[in-house]
Amino acid sequence: MALLEIRHVVRRFGDYTAVDNVSISVETGEFFTLLGPSGCGKTTLLRMIAGFDLPDSGQILLDGRDMVGTPPEKRPVHTVFQTYALFPHMTVADNVAFPLRMGGRTQPEIRERVQHALDGVRLPDFANRFPHELSGGQKQRVALARGLVNRPRLLLLDEPLGALDAKLREEMQIELINLQKEVGITFVFVTHAQDEALALSHRIAVMNRGRVEQIDEPSRIYGFPRNRFVADFIGKISMMEARVVEAEPSRLRLEVAELGEVVMAGRDGVKAGDRGVVAIRPEQVRISRPAAPAESENHFPGRVHDFLYVGDVTTYIVELSNGARIEALLPNASPGRATFFEVGDEVGVSWRHDTGIFLDD
Amino acid sequence: MTRDTPRSTRAARLLTGGPPLLFLLVFFVIPSLIMVLTSFRFPGEFGGLAPVTAPADQAAGEYGFTTEAYAFFFSDTLYARVFLKSFGVALATTLACLLMAYPLALLIARSEKRFRNLMVLLVILPFASNFLIRVYAWAIILGPQSALSRVANTLLALLGMEPATLLFSPFAVLVGMVYVHLPFMILPLYTNLEKHDPALLDAAQDLGARGWQRFWRVTWPLSLPGVFSGSALVFIPVLGMFAVPDILGGTRDILIGNLIKDQFLGTRDWPFGSVLSIMLTLAVLSVASLTAWFARAAGRTP
Ligand SMILES: Nc1ncnc2c1ncn2[C@@H]1O[C@H](COP(=O)(O)OP(=O)(O)OP(=O)(O)O)[C@@H](O)[C@H]1O
Ligand SMILES: [Mg+2]
Numbered sequence: 001m002a003l004l005e006i007r008h009v010v011r012r013f014g015d016y017t018a019v020d021n022v023s024i025s026v027e028t029g030e031f032f033t034l035l036g037p038s039g040c041g042k043t044t045l046l047r048m049i050a051g052f053d054l055p056d057s058g059q060i061l062l063d064g065r066d067m068v069g070t071p072p073e074k075r076p077v078h079t080v081f082q083t084y085a086l087f088p089h090m091t092v093a094d095n096v097a098f099p100l101r102m103g104g105r106t107q108p109e110i111r112e113r114v115q116h117a118l119d120g121v122r123l124p125d126f127a128n129r130f131p132h133e134l135s136g137g138q139k140q141r142v143a144l145a146r147g148l149v150n151r152p153r154l155l156l157l158d159e160p161l162g163a164l165d166a167k168l169r170e171e172m173q174i175e176l177i178n179l180q181k182e183v184g185i186t187f188v189f190v191t192h193a194q195d196e197a198l199a200l201s202h203r204i205a206v207m208n209r210g211r212v213e214q215i216d217e218p219s220r221i222y223g224f225p226r227n228r229f230v231a232d233f234i235g236k237i238s239m240m241e242a243r244v245v246e247a248e249p250s251r252l253r254l255e256v257a258e259l260g261e262v263v264m265a266g267r268d269g270v271k272a273g274d275r276g277v278v279a280i281r282p283e284q285v286r287i288s289r290p291a292a293p294a295e296s297e298n299h300f301p302g303r304v305h306d307f308l309y310v311g312d313v314t315t316y317i318v319e320l321s322n323g324a325r326i327e328a329l330l331p332n333a334s335p336g337r338a339t340f341f342e343v344g345d346e347v348g349v350s351w352r353h354d355t356g357i358f359l360d361d
Numbered sequence: 362m363t364r365d366t367p368r369s370t371r372a373a374r375l376l377t378g379g380p381p382l383l384f385l386l387v388f389f390v391i392p393s394l395i396m397v398l399t400s401f402r403f404p405g406e407f408g409g410l411a412p413v414t415a416p417a418d419q420a421a422g423e424y425g426f427t428t429e430a431y432a433f434f435f436s437d438t439l440y441a442r443v444f445l446k447s448f449g450v451a452l453a454t455t456l457a458c459l460l461m462a463y464p465l466a467l468l469i470a471r472s473e474k475r476f477r478n479l480m481v482l483l484v485i486l487p488f489a490s491n492f493l494i495r496v497y498a499w500a501i502i503l504g505p506q507s508a509l510s511r512v513a514n515t516l517l518a519l520l521g522m523e524p525a526t527l528l529f530s531p532f533a534v535l536v537g538m539v540y541v542h543l544p545f546m547i548l549p550l551y552t553n554l555e556k557h558d559p560a561l562l563d564a565a566q567d568l569g570a571r572g573w574q575r576f577w578r579v580t581w582p583l584s585l586p587g588v589f590s591g592s593a594l595v596f597i598p599v600l601g602m603f604a605v606p607d608i609l610g611g612t613r614d615i616l617i618g619n620l621i622k623d624q625f626l627g628t629r630d631w632p633f634g635s636v637l638s639i640m641l642t643l644a645v646l647s648v649a650s651l652t653a654w655f656a657r658a659a660g661r662t663p
Contacts (some may be wrong), residue, residue: 049568051564052566052567071566072563072566072567072572073567073568073569073571074567074569077567078567078568079564081563081564081569083560085558085559085560085563085564087561087564087565087578087579088561088563088583089582089583096569098565098568098578099568102568102569102570102574103569146568147568150568150569182503259632272496278472
C-alpha cells in the first residue's frame, strides 16, 4: 500500500481550477518531486496534503486513511516552508524542540533528539543562536532539522532551496539526498527547477496548469517525455513539425516539410499519417563540416546561427534549410572554447536513427 | 575603535536632532529645574512663593530655602497612600485596557486588509470630540437617573440588595480611565500584531500546536514589545490624570493628579505641589525604565 495516495483531487478558486484531477501515489521511503512552472498548483497541492486546505473533490489518503477530517496539527506530516518560518523569538534549539514539546516528550528525550537532529544537519554548535544570527543556508538546515526531529511519516518541502545562491544550492542538494537516505523519511519535494528535480528525485510528477503531465523516474522523464510540454520544460530540446510517413514497430519514417525525411525509433500507438513534432536533445546532435553522412544517421546541412559558450560546453544553434533551428552541444574538453565553428559557417548536423523522439499531441 | 564622523554627517545630525533636543530642554529640563528649586522654597502668604530674602519692612517670617515641604510629604502616610492608590488605579486600568484591547487588535490585524484602515479609524474616532465632553458623557451614563443605573439597581433589588450609586465611585473612575486610554493600548498592539508573519502560525500548527498553544507560544511572545509600549502609554498618563477622578470620582476618590492640581490651583502651596510633582516624575521615570528594561529582555529579537 502506498504511503500517500492522492485520488482525483480538484481544487478551485472561484472559476479558476488550481489543481485539476490530480492522482499521485507516493511509496514509503521515496524522494518524490512535484515539478512545474510557477502557478501550476504545486503549493496548493502541498497545502492540501499538509491539511491547510481541503480538496473540492477527490481524496487524500495517508497510510490508507482519508485525511479529510484531520487538522494539520494532527497529521503525521511536517512541512519545510519556502520562507523557512523559523520562530524569531526562539533559539535554534527551541525551534527544533518545538514539535517535540507539542508532542509531549520528556525533557531529557527532547534534549537528546534536538542535539541529534542538529548534528544531522551539521549545525552541532548552533543550539543557542537566534534565527536572525544565521545565514540563509543555516536557516534552511534548522528548518530541515525542525521538520525531521519528530520523525513525521511524510516531510513536505516547498521550494526549500529557492532562496539560496547557486553554489550553496548544489551543496544543499547533495546534503538533502544524503539526509533523506539516512533518516529514511518519505519526502515530497516541490520545485520549479528541473535540474534540481532530476538530481534529487526517485520519481517526478511534472505539473502544468493544475494537471499532472507525466509521472516517471528522472531518466525516463528526460529521455522519454510524454508530450511537448514535458519535453520542452525538462532540459533543452529542438523541435520540428513532422508527419508520419511510415510506422513500423522498430522504426518511424517522418516527413519534415521543406527539409526531408527523418528516421527514428518506433513507438507504440503511432500510425502513418499522424502529425506531431520530432524532438531532439542537443547532446545527441553531432555538428561537423559538411561531409558524406553515415548510413545510420539523419543528416542535414545548415549554417551556424549563433553559439553560447558556458564553460564546460558550447551550444551551437544551427539553422537548417527550412528555417528550423537545431541545437548541438560540443564539450570543451581542452582548455578554452572548442572553436571549431563560427557564426555563418556552413556545417552539417546529424543524429542517430535511434535517438529522436516523436511527440504527437 | 571609533572613526571620525564626516563633518556633513555631524551637521546633519545636529540639524535633525537639534530642534527636538532644544524643545525638550526648554519645555522639560528647565521647567523641571524650576520645579526642583520651587520645592525648596517657602509658600507665600497668599499663595505662590515667599521671597528668598526678607523685604526691608518685614523682619520676621519664613524666607530663603527649606526642606519643609519634603518633611511634610513624609510626615503623613496619607500622601504615600494616595500614591499607592494611584498606582493601583493605573495598574488596574492598564490590565483592563490590555484585556479589552488585545482581542480587538488581533481581530483588526487578522481581518482583510481593506477593512483594517477603516477599523483603525473607528478606534481613533472618539478623539474627534472633546475629551471633557466624553468624560462628562460618562457622568450622565453612570448618573443615578441613567438607564444603566436603574437597570443595575432593579437587578440588585431583585436580589434583595441595597441600591448602589455608580457615579462618584472607584468603579466610575476605572470605567472613565479605561475608556479614555483604550485607543493608546489598541494602536501599538495592532501595529505589532499586524507585522506578524502568518507563515509562523502555519508552521506552529504544522508542527503540532493546537489553537491556544499557537497563541501562547508564538503570537503572545512576539507581541510583547507591543504589550509593553501600550502599557506604558496607558499607565503613565493614568498616574497623573486628574480630570477623570475630578468628574467621575467625587471627593473621596482623589489621586495624585488631583492632589497636585489642588496644591497649585486650590491651596496654592506651590512648594508642596512641586514636591508631589517631583515624586510623580520619579515614579513615572522608574516605571518607564523598568518597562524599557523588560521590553528589551523580552524583545531581544527584531
Ligand atoms: N487562496 C487562493 N485564492 C485564489 N487563487 C489562489 C489561491 N491560492 C492559489 N491560487 C492560484 O492558484 C494557482 C496555483 O497557485 P500555487 O501557489 O499552487 O502555485 P505554485 O505552483 O506553487 O507556484 P510557485 O512556483 O510560483 O510557488 C495560481 O494561479 C494562484 O494564483
Ligand atoms: Mg508555490
